[in-house]
Amino acid sequence: MFHLRAEAPGDGPAIEQLLDRAFGPERRAKASYALRDGVPAVAELARVAVTADGGRLVGTVRYWPIAVGEDAALLLGPLGVEPARRGRGIGRALLRASLAAVRARAVLLVGDPAYYGPLGFAPAPPTTIMPGEDPARLLVDAAGPPPPAGTLRPWPAGARATPTGAAAAAE
Numbered sequence: 273m274f275h276l277r278a279e280a281p282g283d284g285p286a287i288e289q290l291l292d293r294a295f296g297p298e299r300r301a302k303a304s305y306a307l308r309d310g311v312p313a314v315a316e317l318a319r320v321a322v323t324a325d326g327g328r329l330v331g332t333v334r335y336w337p338i339a340v341g342e343d344a345a346l347l348l349g350p351l352g353v354e355p356a357r358r359g360r361g362i363g364r365a366l367l368r369a370s371l372a373a374v375r376a377r378a379v380l381l382v383g384d385p386a387y388y389g390p391l392g393f394a395p396a397p398p399t400t401i402m403p404g405e406d407p408a409r410l411l412v413d414a415a416g417p418p419p420p421a422g423t424l425r426p427w428p429a430g431a432r433a434t435p436t437g438a439a440a441a442a443e
């Protein structure tokens with residue numbers, strides 16, 4: 273059994289270790305990491321799954337603000353579940369609970385369509401471009417707004433993200 277809660281400030285090291293086990297340490301070479309480098313995650317959307325006694329962190333999901341063309345969107349991920357705890361609905365629960373808190377922004381992710389398709393994600397339109405990735409792996413939450421057209425880029429330094437996860441440029 274598990275339950276979900278908001279990510280807490282002290283969860284960082286356990287999340288990094290879990291992601292190393294879930295994806296392997298080479299995960300940092302992925303193109304999506306270049307979009308996150310030096311940019312804080314959207315704290316309000318980050319969720320973790322913990323064991324029923326609260327003692328062990330077994331799942332994580334985070335979101336990053338990204339620029340797409342002249343607009344903004346959210347990049348979902350990494351979504352990771354402890355290898356020994358997979359297949360029990362933790363990934364799906366993290367995805368649904370965190371998406372419920374997103375307001376008025378397109379949510380994109382780079383991932384396996386076979387997993388994310390049944391959870392409501394569809395291929396992004398060809399006008400939305402993720403450099404360095406197989407275009408078939410760029411997906412969008414079909415329940416949200418369509419993604420802006422353009423190339424995904426890191427969120428500019430000095431810009432800020434609002435509590436709803438909607439990104440807004442600084443004045």
Ligand SMILES: CC(C)(COP(=O)(O)OP(=O)(O)OC[C@H]1O[C@@H](n2cnc3c(N)ncnc32)[C@H](O)[C@@H]1OP(=O)(O)O)[C@@H](O)C(=O)NCCC(=O)NCCS
Nearest residue numbers: 294295351352353358359360361362363364383384386387
């Ligand atoms: C992908 C991941 C987050 C799923 O977490 P989880 O807690 O096991 O997911 P759930 O229990 O909610 O869903 C499990 C279901 O998804 C399926 N599934 C898992 N990964 C899948 C994939 N890559 N393709 C298709 N189906 C997949 C399982 O077979 C299972 O199906 P079932 O419910 O019919 O038995 C987890 O496996 C993980 O951390 N993987 C490492 C990263 C990775 O490989 N990601 C690939 C997607 S980007």
